[in-house]
Amino acid sequence: MSVRRGGELSGKQKAALLLISLGPETAANVYKHLREEEIEKLTLEIASVQRVEHGDRSRILEEFQQLAIAEQYISEGGIEYAREILQKALGKERALELVERLTSSLQVRPFEFARKANPLQILNFIQTEHPQTIALVLSYLEPKQASGILAELPQNVRYEVAMRIATMDSTSPEVVSSVERVLESKLASMTSLGTMNIGGLDALVQILNGVDRSTERGILDYVETTDPELAEEIKRRMFIFEDIVMLDPKSVQRVIRDIEQSDLLLALRTASEEVKELVFSNMSKRMVETFKEDMEYAGPVRLRDVEEAQQRIVAQIRRLEDMGEIVIRRGGSEDVLV
Incomplete structure (x- = not known):
């Protein structure tokens, strides 16, 4: 050239x-x-x-x-x-x-100023707004910020906002820009065209993963009375098998005792090295040797069977947490064991 x-x-x-x-x-x-x-x-x-x-x-x-x-x-x-x-x-x-x-x-995301602000400041700014407006703003914030704000909202508003985040699909740029200008007049208007995908189940799941267990349970109970299928889908997405790394050692040991060993053997087939290491570190030496030997010599299995085994283990973990038998460390709060 x-x-x-x-x-x-x-x-x-x-x-x-x-x-x-x-x-x-x-x-x-x-x-x-x-x-x-x-x-x-x-x-x-x-x-x-x-x-x-x-x-x-x-x-x-x-x-x-x-x-x-x-x-x-x-x-x-x-x-x-x-x-x-x-x-x-x-x-x-x-x-x-x-x-x-x-x-x-670039996709210059709206509400950039809000993502740099203290959650309490944002809370004071939006708590008197309509639940749909609050849901819109929270959908654009970092999950940890949104978790703190959601937990501080009045209970009836909190539940309504959570529902609106979960069922939010897309919002026109005009609406987002209008809300943005009200909240921060100095921020420039959006540059993208068409509709923007915000909110949705993934957004709510990330937010709920950061709130305390009481807030999470209250929101899920409310969603369940309104839309049981939606509540079940939220629960399914909130904790996956790989999230077992968020359990403390005693909780891991309790889970291992309560689940079918055949399920655990299957579940570990596609697990990350971090998960395997955590599980094996909470087993007896003889049990680890047996598991590793079985995994080494086991024949091929269907991925669907592995995923179903992981789902059964996750379901048991959720049940044990509901009973207060184990603790899942959450991003938005410090769990204190006493």
Whole structure:
């Protein structure tokens, strides 16, 4: 490829020259995060480069650095903050160009200011809003933040908000922007088009995994009286077999005693090394030897049988927790054993 001056290069050519300039090791790490199609196009572009002019290399590296800094400013303080800082450093024209390029390609999530705020401050800000509005805001927050806020809401509001998060599918950008402007007038409006997928079961599950057991049980009981199928699906997603690592050693030992050993043998077939290590560390030496021998010489089994065994173990873990016999360490609170 005959390399033209930096200002005339296409985006694909700049990307190729940037990877060449960064060296093979860094380029290889970048490749790990690209799609196969992108890798093919970049590889062809790189292969066509005969040499990189020093001036082009310097301009491309400088442009990349400016974009990286601009993206960092956006993630730290939002679009307006990035624009203000960049204008002081690079001038108005260059700052506007960088921000426009980034906001056209990045998914700049709304309510960025709220994710950096204290949960109690947010609570004071939204607790008098309609449950649908509260659900919308919580869906955009980090799960740990949303857990703390949800737990502090009045009980009737808490249950209603949880239901609305679970059943929320998509919300128009206009509605999100309207709520966002009310909560934070300085934050720029959204840049994405169409509808945005927020809320849903996964959002509620992450939030509930961070609240205390009493709050979780109250919300699940409420959902169960309104929509039993929804409640069952939430419970199923809240604790998977790999989450056994959240049990303390005594709880693991209790689970091992209460479940069918054949189920545990099956369940461990696809378990992570961390789970296996935890389980084996809470068995007797002879039992570990027996399990490992059985696992080594057992024939192939259906994945469905393994998953069903794991589900039976999870169900027993949930029952033991409901009975107060074991403790599951949760992200949003410190469980104290007495």
